[in-house]
Amino acid sequence: MPELPEVQTVLDTLACQMGHPVIEQIEVIWDNIVHGDTQAFIAGLQGRRIEQYARLGKYLCFDCGEVMWIAHLRMEGKFYLQQPQEPYDQKHVHVIFHLDDGRQLRYHDTRKFGRMYLYEHQEDLHAYPCFANVGLDAFDERLTADVLYRRLHGRSITLKQALLDQSVIAGVGNIYADEICFALRLHPQTRVSRMRKKDFEALITEMRRILGGAVRAGGTTIRSYTSSLGVDGRFQLQLRVHAKKGERCPLCGEPIKKITVGGRGTYYCERCQKRR
């Protein structure tokens, strides 16, 4: 599942390989991918040039001048930049963008969970309705230990749930939440109400260290997610606990355990990660 590093990799690759084309024509094969009225989406985006690329959390943002096209890949969404004659998986390609350079940008999504939005341009990225419940990006300088402490102090949720809550931190998903908990030596079921300010300082530091490393590695390639555009990530080689049930903890040798926290599969080391 694409999280912040994978989305950043997709964005960088698209910006590099696609440039600034005009979207001449759009075919929407599966309506539910488009939020709201599909015909309005097509009419609003057709004829626009992609001028800039941006990202907020796990959302891809394509600045098309008067309109902003926003996409969320959810579980398995991928973009493929291909020539029209290249064959494609018709069952799983749900939107095709015909570009003025003759190529096609094809949106592929096995589970059809992805969503696309189109809005009139706003100055502030956070002003778009789809970001109403999206907090500060993990790399946003305004996201500090103080902000997290104020936001989470007194709440009864666990550390893992807080990391996955996009209204708290935008960009962290299941894989990196496990890795951050491990780096903090905290059990994923630790109550955030029991965390001190210095714990949030460490959280910010470790989160940015891990996500930054993953961005530099091109993200994580696992069974349910491989990057599009011929780019595969290498961060899975650096994962320490996620999806390693039964394997030895890299620090103490204890077998990694798997539990469910907040409805999500969660991997941790019982000996190294203390619960509070």
Place this chain on the structure above:
DNA sequence: TATACCTCCTGCAAGC
């Protein structure tokens, strides 16, 4: 207001 649960959707693995 905060939290829990359900829904969307499909591939895969396990069990029969």
Place this chain on the structure above:
DNA sequence: TGCTTGCAGGAGGTAT
């Protein structure tokens, strides 16, 4: 071997 069932996941909506 082939069928059925349950699980996995992110985010939005609804219920408590």
